[in-house]
Amino acid sequence: MSYRGRFRVWRGDADGGALADFQVEVNEGEVVLDVLHRLQATQTPDLAVRWNCKAGKCGSCSAEINGRPRLLCMTRMSVFERDEVVTVTPMRSFPVIRDLVTDVSFNYSKAREIPSFTPPPGLAPGEYRMGQVDVERSQEFRKCIECFLCQDTCHVVRDHEENKRSFAGPRFLMRIAELEMHPLDVADRVQAAQDEHGLGLCNITKCCTDVCPEGIHITDNALIPMKERVADRRYDPLVWLGRTISRRRS
Amino acid sequence: MTETEQHDYDVLVIGAGGAGLRAAIEARERGLRTAIVCKSLFGKAHTVMAEGGCAAAMGNVNENDSWQVHFRDTMRGGKFLNSWRMAELHAKEAPDRVWELETYGALFDRTKDGRISQRHFGGHTYPRLAHVGDRTGLELLRTMQQRIVSLQQDDYAETGDYEARLRVFAECTVTELLTDPSTGSGQAGAIAGAFGYWRESGRHVVFSAPAVVLATGGIGKSFQVTSNSWEYTGDGHALALRAGANLIDMEFVQFHPTGMVWPPSVKGILVTEGVRGDGGVLKNSDGKRFMFDYIPDVFKGQYAQTEDEADRWYEDQENNRRTPDLLPRDEVARAINTEVKEGRGSPHGGVYLDIASRMPAEEIRRRLPSMYHQFKELADVDITAEPMEVGPTCHYVMGGIEVDPDTGQSRVPGLFAAGECAGGMHGSNRLGGNSLSDLLVFGRRAGLGAADYVVGLERRPAVREADVEVAAAMTLAPFDAHPAAAGGENPYTLHAELQRVMNDLVGIIRTESEMISALDRLGELRARLHDVVVEGHRQYNPGWHLALDLRNMLMVSEAVASSALLRTESRGGHTREDHPGLDPRWRHRVLVTHCVRAGADGGVVVPRIAVEPAERAPMRADLLALFDLTELEKYYTAPELAGHLDRVEAQHTEGGTA
Ligand SMILES: Cc1cc2nc3c(=O)[nH]c(=O)nc-3n(C[C@H](O)[C@H](O)[C@H](O)COP(=O)(O)OP(=O)(O)OC[C@H]3O[C@@H](n4cnc5c(N)ncnc54)[C@H](O)[C@@H]3O)c2cc1C
Ligand code: SF4
Ligand code: SF4
Ligand code: FES
Numbered sequence: 001m002s003y004r005g006r007f008r009v010w011r012g013d014a015d016g017g018a019l020a021d022f023q024v025e026v027n028e029g030e031v032v033l034d035v036l037h038r039l040q041a042t043q044t045p046d047l048a049v050r051w052n053c054k055a056g057k058c059g060s061c062s063a064e065i066n067g068r069p070r071l072l073c074m075t076r077m078s079v080f081e082r083d084e085v086v087t088v089t090p091m092r093s094f095p096v097i098r099d100l101v102t103d104v105s106f107n108y109s110k111a112r113e114i115p116s117f118t119p120p121p122g123l124a125p126g127e128y129r130m131g132q133v134d135v136e137r138s139q140e141f142r143k144c145i146e147c148f149l150c151q152d153t154c155h156v157v158r159d160h161e162e163n164k165r166s167f168a169g170p171r172f173l174m175r176i177a178e179l180e181m182h183p184l185d186v187a188d189r190v191q192a193a194q195d196e197h198g199l200g201l202c203n204i205t206k207c208c209t210d211v212c213p214e215g216i217h218i219t220d221n222a223l224i225p226m227k228e229r230v231a232d233r234r235y236d237p238l239v240w241l242g243r244t245i246s247r248r249r250s
Numbered sequence: 251m252t253e254t255e256q257h258d259y260d261v262l263v264i265g266a267g268g269a270g271l272r273a274a275i276e277a278r279e280r281g282l283r284t285a286i287v288c289k290s291l292f293g294k295a296h297t298v299m300a301e302g303g304c305a306a307a308m309g310n311v312n313e314n315d316s317w318q319v320h321f322r323d324t325m326r327g328g329k330f331l332n333s334w335r336m337a338e339l340h341a342k343e344a345p346d347r348v349w350e351l352e353t354y355g356a357l358f359d360r361t362k363d364g365r366i367s368q369r370h371f372g373g374h375t376y377p378r379l380a381h382v383g384d385r386t387g388l389e390l391l392r393t394m395q396q397r398i399v400s401l402q403q404d405d406y407a408e409t410g411d412y413e414a415r416l417r418v419f420a421e422c423t424v425t426e427l428l429t430d431p432s433t434g435s436g437q438a439g440a441i442a443g444a445f446g447y448w449r450e451s452g453r454h455v456v457f458s459a460p461a462v463v464l465a466t467g468g469i470g471k472s473f474q475v476t477s478n479s480w481e482y483t484g485d486g487h488a489l490a491l492r493a494g495a496n497l498i499d500m501e502f503v504q505f506h507p508t509g510m511v512w513p514p515s516v517k518g519i520l521v522t523e524g525v526r527g528d529g530g531v532l533k534n535s536d537g538k539r540f541m542f543d544y545i546p547d548v549f550k551g552q553y554a555q556t557e558d559e560a561d562r563w564y565e566d567q568e569n570n571r572r573t574p575d576l577l578p579r580d581e582v583a584r585a586i587n588t589e590v591k592e593g594r595g596s597p598h599g600g601v602y603l604d605i606a607s608r609m610p611a612e613e614i615r616r617r618l619p620s621m622y623h624q625f626k627e628l629a630d631v632d633i634t635a636e637p638m639e640v641g642p643t644c645h646y647v648m649g650g651i652e653v654d655p656d657t658g659q660s661r662v663p664g665l666f667a668a669g670e671c672a673g674g675m676h677g678s679n680r681l682g683g684n685s686l687s688d689l690l691v692f693g694r695r696a697g698l699g700a701a702d703y704v705v706g707l708e709r710r711p712a713v714r715e716a717d718v719e720v721a722a723a724m725t726l727a728p729f730d731a732h733p734a735a736a737g738g739e740n741p742y743t744l745h746a747e748l749q750r751v752m753n754d755l756v757g758i759i760r761t762e763s764e765m766i767s768a769l770d771r772l773g774e775l776r777a778r779l780h781d782v783v784v785e786g787h788r789q790y791n792p793g794w795h796l797a798l799d800l801r802n803m804l805m806v807s808e809a810v811a812s813s814a815l816l817r818t819e820s821r822g823g824h825t826r827e828d829h830p831g832l833d834p835r836w837r838h839r840v841l842v843t844h845c846v847r848a849g850a851d852g853g854v855v856v857p858r859i860a861v862e863p864a865e866r867a868p869m870r871a872d873l874l875a876l877f878d879l880t881e882l883e884k885y886y887t888a889p890e891l892a893g894h895l896d897r898v899e900a901q902h903t904e905g906g907t908a
Contacts, residue, residue, distance in 0.1 A: 013789065029513020031628070041742040045793030046786030050291070052479040055519050055624055057388065058294045074627055097450055098790040108292065112412055116400035117355030125349035129364035135357045139382065142357060142389060146293055182355065 001028045003082050005035060009047070010089040013098045019087065026077050032088065033061055033072040036100075048099035056213055059147030063100045064089045069149040069211045072100075091152040092159075106164060107148050110172045114197070117179055118187035134183040141178035141222055143214045144171060150208035150218060156201045167198035170208035170218050177222035180229070194230045199223070254718060256456045257419075259285040261700045262444055264424050264486065265465030267295035268387075268689030269669025269696070271394035272347075273463045276697025278401055278416045282704060285457065286398075287419045287446065289481050293395045296467050296479060296670075297689065300387025301522035301620065303369055303379025304690070305683035306344035310365040312567065315376040317341040318876050324684060325877075327373040327578045328648070328677020329548075329821045330837055330885045331499070334869045335655040336675040340684070340691050347690035348380050354400075356393040358382055370527040372576040373681040376567070384522050384620045390686055421449040424485070425798055426721040427462060427493040427665065430711030438494035441664030442711035445721040449795065452788020454722050458713045461700035463658070464490060464651060464667040465693065469503075469810070472803045473644035474746075474753035477509055477520040483799040484806030486671035490651045491805060492857060495660035497843040498673040500649035500806070500861075501813035502823040504680055505758045507532075507582035509643025511600035516628045518643040521603065521621060523682045525638075526575045528617050529564055530605035532586070533637065534594035540601075541574040544585035548832070548884045549577065580679045580822050583642040587758055590641065600641035606634055642758055646685065648676045648823055649813070652842065657699030658692055664703060664711065668696035678822025724855070728784045728797040738783030741797040748775055748803060756811050761827045765815040772808050776856045779804060804856045809843040812861045816841055834887040838866045 005026035008019045024039055033051055040047050052058040054073045061072040066087050080086055094102035151157070151169040168176075176193045179185050193199040204227075206219040216222075261277040263270045266288035277284040288295060307320040320341035325332055348366065352358070358380050359367040368377040382389040402412040424446040431439035443458040466486030470478025487497055508521040526532070534540045542560075545553050553574045554560035560573035575582070586601050596602055605614055611634035615622050618633070625631040625638060650673030651660050658666040669689045676684060728741070755768035779801065784794040819833035820826050846858040868874075871893060874882070879896040891897055 027514065029629070030515045034515040040792060041746075045740070045742065045784065046791040048790040048792060052290055052294050052296070052481065053299045054479070054516070055299070056627065057299050057385070057620065058290075058479075060290060060294050076627070101450075101790055104291065111396075112399055112402060112406075116396060116403060119353055119355075123353075125346065125353050128349070128352045130357075130360055131364055132360040132362075132367075135360060139357050139359075142382070142392065143385065144392075145298075145388065146392075179355075182357070185355075 002026060005077065005082070006085045007035065007039070008085055008087040009036070009039070009099070011047070011099050012096065014096055017096070017099075019089075030077045031073055032065060032075045032077065032086065035077065036072065036088070048097070048101045050101055057145060059145035062091055062147045062149050062152065064091060064152075069153045071147060071149070071213050074213055091148070093152045093157055094148075104148055107146070107151060107169070107171065110168045111175070113168070114172055114175055114179070115187050115189055115192075117182065117185055119184055120186050123184070128184060130183045137181045137221070138178045140216055141174050143216055144174070145214060146171065147213060149211045149213065153207050153211045154202075155205065155207065156198070163198070163201060167201050170202070170223065173197060173199055173202065173226065174216070174218050174222040177226045180226070190226070190229045190233055193226055199226055199230060202227075254454045254456050254722070256458060257285065259283050259457060259459045260704045261285075261461045261463065261697070262287065262457050262459035263463045263465060263697075264444065264489075265295065265467060265669065265671070266292055266418065266420070267297040267465060267467055267669060268390055268394065268686060269693035270295070270463065270465030271391070271398060272690050272693030273465060273666075273668055273697035273700070274416065275394065275397055275401065276694045277463075277701045280698065280701035282701050284416050285419060285459070286417070287422050287424055287444070287457070289423050289449070290421065292418050292420045293391060295391060296481060297387045297391045297686070299479070299520070300390070300686055301384040301520065302371060302524040302527065303381035303386045303683045304344075304348060304390060304686035305371070305374060305378045305681065306348045306380055306687050307341060307376075307378060308345045308348065308366060308368065308380070309376075310361050311368040312376040315378060319375050320344070320378065321873070322876055323374050324681060325677070327679055327681040327684070329679060329832065330677065331821065331840070331866070332677030333655055333674030333866070334873055336692070338873060339655060339695070340675060340688060343691045344687040347687065347694065351390065351393050351690075354393050354397040356389055358389070369524065370572075370576065371682040372523055372526070372582070373578040374683065379527070379683040381524070384524050384618050386686065390689075419455075422446055422455060423449060423795065423798070424489065425725055426717075427489050428456075428713050428717050428721070429493055429662070430714065433663070433709060433711045438662065440711045441493070441662060443713045445718060447725055450790055452791065452794070454725070456713060456718055460707055460710050461664045461666065461704050463696045463700050464665070464671050465669045465696070466671045468647045468670045469803070469806045470644045470647070472748055472752045472807045473757075474749040475509065475518040475642075476644040477506060477518055478644070483803050485799070485802045486667065487650060487809070488802035488805040490660060490662075490665065490667065490671075491809075491843065491845040491859060493662050493665060494845070495662045495665055495667075496652040497649060497809055498652045498840045499678070499813075500647075500809040500843050501817050501841060502648035502678045503644060503810060504579055504646040504648060504823045505583040505642040506645035507579055507586050507642055508603055508640040509645075510629065511596075511639050511641045512598035513629060519624070519628070520643065520645065521638060521640050522618070523579075525603060525605055525618060525621060528605070529608045530603055531573070531575050531608065532582070533602040533604055534589045535596060535602075536594060539575075540589055540594070541577065541582065541585060544581060544588075545574050545577065546581060549581075553577065578679055578681065578822075580825070583758055584825060586640075586642055596639045598639050600639040602637040603640045604637040606636055611635070644753075646670065646680055648678060648680055649673050649810070654699075656695065657702070658696030659699050659703065666696040666700045668692040678824060725798060727855075728782050728794060739778050739781045741782050741784060741793055741800060744775060744778060744782060744800055745796055745803070748772075748800070748807060751775070752807055752810070756807070756814055759825050759827050760814050762815065765811055768811045769808065769815070772804060772811060776804055779855055801856055805859060808859055809861065812859065813841040813843060816861055816863070832885065834885060837885055837887075838868070838890070839863045840866050
């Protein structure tokens with residue numbers, strides 16, 4: 001059952017680094033993270049890698065495997081050939097701290113720039129009433145485990161450090177969509193999505209959707225509808241007015 | 251010494267799970283400058299993994315539910331050892347805490363009339379768990395994380411600085427609490443702050459704060475098969491002990507009945523109880539629903555005796571009793587253990603959990619999406635077509651820091667605790683769903699308690715430079731070569747051995763001789779930890795981090811094994827093969843762990859602990875009256891029940907007729 005797998009793991013820090021070759025035991029049913037843990041326990045005790053849940057629930061273990069953004073804990077070894085060299089590198093869009101660990105603070109700053117949930121004034125706790133069908137749209141986006149793989153893969157920032165200032169990235173554009181689709185939220189973030197958070201930079205390539213481990217339809221269900229709202233607004237300011245009024249009434 | 255980075259706050263919250271975030275929100279809302287420290291990134295704490303739901307008697311699905319029923323269920327689940335005051339506060343306040351989350355933006359699953367939907371779970375009389383599919387913890391944690399961001403936005407609007415009053419120090423590990431012996435009444439003095447290191451750089455950091463809220467979660471990483479992550483090394487438990495606080499109930503460790511058993515690399519990963527709550531059933535290798543054979547005497551009459559009745563119950567709870575698949579977790583875990591031991595297990599040493607034959611595939615995917623995903627991706631099992639293989643996994647520690655129920659304060663002035671690292675609320679066994687609600691209720695109370703304490707303080711305790719130096723030296727010791735030890739000890743090896751000892755000797759079923767040998771082995775590991783050596787440097791070095799965590803794991807493991815040795819009965823999460831059965835004389839007795847040399851730590855790597863019994867205060871009469879005398883008689887000694895209303899009335903009637 002077990003075999004010796006061949007691995008190339010990027011090791012280094014902010015000052016630079018290189019791929020290092022390893023041969024390490026691989027057992028049936030294992031994921032890439034298991035193998036990296038075995039490396040830590042037997043060959044490289046100081047190999048830096050983030051993880052928590054080991055079940056695809058926390059979004060800590062993001063990295064790139066053979067160049068593709070993935071969760072280390074949800075990538076089975078069985079998807080590779082036994083003689084294949086598995087290359088593991090840190091997420092490319094974020095500055096390296098050490099080995100596979102990157103500085104993802106970009107995402108936390110972006111999160112702070114989006115106006116929070118704003119409940120209707122006067123609605124007491126316990127009085128919230130919403131239909132299941134109405135919450136489901138936002139619930140899809142709230143499945144997000146903040147692995148930031150979509151942020152890593154999006155070409156708007158992947159090799160364009162200069163765009164980071166003006167682009168929130170798919171995860172946080174989706175957060176705007178989530179709040180806009182929340183049945184009870186009364187704030188308006190549509191114009192800001194375009195003007196401040198860079199929605200216009202997205203040209204709906206769907207690469208973010210492709211890498212999302214939660215299978216969220218980021219582009220189709222969040223980004224495109226947001227773009228439509230922006231377009232509506234632009235061509236017909238009355239739509240915007242009408243919408244706010246009807247929402248207040250409901 | 252080089253200048254150590256220092257920060258001053260009013261309230262320092264250690265832990266960014268549900269309890270820590272709720273405490274921080276409260277302290278900040280009361281106007282205090284608050285910091286949160288956590289070992290992982292913000293938003294990754296263990297709470298994010300909770301699946302099934304959050305228990306609160308809102309009565310949205312069955313309006314007969316009330317705090318009294320929830321209180322009774324909680325006390326029964328804990329086999330009447332619980333801190334009844336905590337169980338009371340919890341049952342009363344949980345609904346408000348859940349509704350409050352909606353005002354922060356949470357989106358729970360809904361009932362037809364638009365309220366928060368509630369699902370069945372083990373030990374809860376009515377459908378009671380607010381949930382979002384099977385990712386409730388994610389919703390809870392993200393909601394509070396976003397609430398914190400929104401408070402930071404308020405501060406930004408006012409001051410131009412997001413972090414003016416509330417700051418998160420992520421990937422920063424606290425290794426010691428700092429006290430000021432010149433203040434406070436205890437021998438160690440009042441809390442003055444905490445010492446830690448940045449995981450990223452390895453650099454030291456000192457927090458000066460008159461109030462510290464511990465919300466560090468559990469201890470499961472000391473066991474080999476566990477649903478817990480690397481963070482669960484019992485840090486808060488050990489920090490509290492070393493600072494002079496007590497732990498209680500450390501013998502009670504919950505083994506969740508359904509963890510994955512195959513493949514080996516995922517062994518222990520949780521399969522939510524929601525599978526059974528929604529209709530899944532346990533079967534042995536003969537295809538038999540064996541739980542009907544394991545209804546213990548104390549629960550006789552409360553559970554269905556036939557499969558037909560059990561199946562009818564899902565639809566009609568008024569006229570049928572619930573399925574024994576939903577007995578409290580300790581009962582189910584022991585039953586599975588017995589089935590496997592007697593040769594009726596599944597190929598990989600578990601039993602079967604079948605939902606595939608019980609509802610359409612589409613419905614399973616809708617109700618349990620992350621379970622579907624988890625089995626598909628990690629085990630190549632399609633749970634809509636075949637049964638899962640499951641077995642017990644170390645999941646939760648009922649024991650924890652002894653606190654005042656109302657304020658969350660430990661016996662060390664300024665030291666508060668909430669969430670899994672606090673003890674008492676769940677007694678000998680926690681009901682599923684009662685943890686998420688516990689975090690909200692007692693997180694808020696601890697934040698409030700800490701705020702009140704700081705406001706009422708006359709003099710701010712001071713951090714002593716000497717303590718900082720001792721704490722700093724302790725963290726760096728593993729880098730020093732130990733010439734005496736040939737090559738030194740590898741932290742990963744020590745950890746693996748510790749996990750084996752706890753798993754094999756202090757697991758679900760325990761005996762005196764095993765406990766004694768566990769303590770011997772732990773003693774050896776304690777000695778070997780002195781010779782632990784780590785390679786590399788201080789920048790993001792997991793080997794080093796583990797070496798430091800081992801201190802805490804060993805202290806806490808000794809507390810578990812020593813307490814388990816003393817309790818000569820079986821109750822909830824503590825089963826003694828040599829003392830089967832409940833002993834009413836133990837019902838009111840709790841085991842208290844304290845550190846033998848608290849405060850004056852003096853650089854000892856793993857300070858000694860001692861465990862002593864103490865009496866739990868008797869339940870308030872009005873709460874006791876919520877139970878039938880006949881039920882209480884199964885747990886209580888006769889003299890304890892002399893004051894029970896039914897008995898008093900019976901005596902009156904007798905007296906009247908005589
Ligand atoms: C898989 C799984 C499913 C579960 N499902 C449910 C459920 O459905 N319902 C339910 O009620 N309960 C459930 N539980 C239990 C529940 O999730 C936990 O008990 C609860 O989340 C603990 O929350 P907490 O706030 O106490 O700690 P945690 O959320 O674990 O947070 C602990 C925090 O403390 C920090 N920390 C620890 N040590 C240090 C240190 N030395 N320095 C700095 N920071 C530190 C950590 O980084 C972390 O941020 C589940 C548990 C698991 C494992
Ligand atoms: S669809 Fe938009 S956000 Fe997603 S990867 Fe493409 S450009 Fe980026
Ligand atoms: S949207 Fe998907 S890929 Fe992006 S951070 Fe969330 S879970 Fe990860
Ligand atoms: S470790 Fe949590 S997603 Fe991989």
